[in-house]
Amino acid sequence: xxxxxxxxxxxxxxxxxxxxxxxxxxxxxxxxxxxxxxxxxxxxxxxxxxxxxxxxxxxxxxxxxxxxxxxxxxxxxxxxxxxxxxxxxxxxxxxxxxxxxxxxxxxxxxxxxxxxxxxxxxxxxxxxxxxxxxxxxxxxxxxxxxxxxxxxxxxxxxxxxxxxxxxxxxxxxxxxxxxxxxxxxxxxxxxxxxxxxxxxxxxxxxxxxxxxxxxxxxxxxxxxxxxxxxxxxxxxxxxxxxxxxxxxxxxxxxxxxxxxxxxxxxxxxxxxxxxxxxxxxxxxxxxxxxxxxxxxxxxxxxxxxxxxxxxxxxxxxxxxxxxxxxxxxxxxxxxxxxxxxxxxxxxxxxxxxxx
Numbered sequence: 076x077x078x079x080x081x082x083x084x085x086x087x088x089x090x091x092x093x094x095x096x097x098x099x100x101x102x103x104x105x106x107x108x109x110x111x112x113x114x115x116x117x118x119x120x121x122x123x124x125x126x127x128x129x130x131x132x133x134x135x136x137x138x139x140x141x142x143x144x145x146x147x148x149x150x151x152x153x154x155x156x157x158x159x160x161x162x163x164x165x166x167x168x169x170x171x172x173x174x175x176x177x178x179x180x181x182x183x184x185x186x187x188x189x190x191x192x193x194x195x196x197x198x199x200x201x202x203x204x205x206x207x208x209x210x211x212x213x214x215x216x217x218x219x220x221x222x223x224x225x226x227x228x229x230x231x232x233x234x235x236x237x238x239x240x241x242x243x244x245x246x247x248x249x250x251x252x253x254x255x256x257x258x259x260x261x262x263x264x265x266x267x268x269x270x271x272x273x274x275x276x277x278x279x280x281x282x283x284x285x286x287x288x289x290x291x292x293x294x295x296x297x298x299x300x301x302x303x304x305x306x307x308x309x310x311x312x313x314x315x316x317x318x319x320x321x322x323x324x325x326x327x328x329x330x331x332x333x334x335x336x337x338x339x340x341x342x343x344x345x346x347x348x349x350x351x352x353x354x355x356x357x358x359x360x361x362x363x364x365x366x367x368x369x370x371x372x373x374x375x376x377x378x379x380x381x382x383x384x385x386x387x388x389x390x391x392x393x394x395x396x397x398x399x400x401x402x403x404x405x406x407x408x409x410x411x412x413x414x415x416x417x418x419x420x421x422x423x424x425x426x427x428x429x430x
């Protein structure tokens with residue numbers, strides 16, 4: 076077992092705790108960290124692990140804490156507020172960075188820090204969970220079969236419920252709208268503006284385009300200029316989403332966001348272990364070159380989103396512990412190869428065909 080030190084920040088959150096427990100089950104001894112010592116210490120005591128409370132606002136102390144740490148797994152959202160200070164601290168301390176975000180702005184920020192990370196020999200790899208390992212790996216595999224593709228469409232069908240952190244992230248997008256990539260540029264579109272029918276792997280379903288992270292990351296992985304991402308949704312719910320477009324100005328206001336997030340804090344709990352064990356995810360993708368009339372479709376079945384996040388983040392962490400390549404920004408598939416998803420517990424093989 077590699078004896079280099081790792082640190083899990085946000086270890087007392089729903090997903091952070093799952094990662095910490097699995098790390099211990101794999102024989103690792105991570106440092107547990109987060110903003111609150113009161114929330115951190117009970118888990119550290121239970122798992123017999125060191126704990127360091129540090130605020131992301133205190134860059135000097137954060138950098139000092141990271142000195143000697145090989146890899147950080149950053150689990151404390153909302154990442155729109157927390158990712159940049161942690162990435163900058165990692166660049167300064169010489170620590171590889173990964174996180175479990177699905178927030179597009181974080182991927183763009185990490186991409187913007189590519190030159191600084193490269194100069195420091197530090198890897199920045201946000202999105203080492205369900206957001207975006209399965210879709211990113213499928214996109215890369217599809218692109219390998221058609222490197223002339225001009226259009227990429229991705230999607231997934233899952234029964235997994237939201238954790239509090241994931242639900243809060245979805246609240247932030249309500250006031251913004253959807254997102255797609257057109258001719259290499261990200262465009263904001265109204266909620267539920269784009270719909271189509273897709274067979275994700277268990278029958279055709281009505282689906283709606285969402286502002287998923289691959290609108291950013293799949294472009295960095297494949298350079299395909301047109302990208303959309305879909306999830307199944309009933310036509311009735313899609314209509315409700317469309318009605319929200321008239322109130323986006325209100326939904327983006329701070330007090331509304333805080334009120335909605337407060338309701339989530341009180342009512343949303345992540346799925347239990349038994350629930351997770353029964354929840355698979357069907358991931359689908361399509362590449363096209365319309366000028367040539369070419370099309371390929373790919374699918375892969377994975378474990379539920381939270382188990383993918385736990386095992387995926389630890390798999391990337393193990394890869395980084397032995398990493399000897401250059402620094403910079405990476406997507407999961409660019410760092411570890413598109414086969415990464417196939418190696419995770421509960422995942423099948425990527426299958427690609429013309430249908």
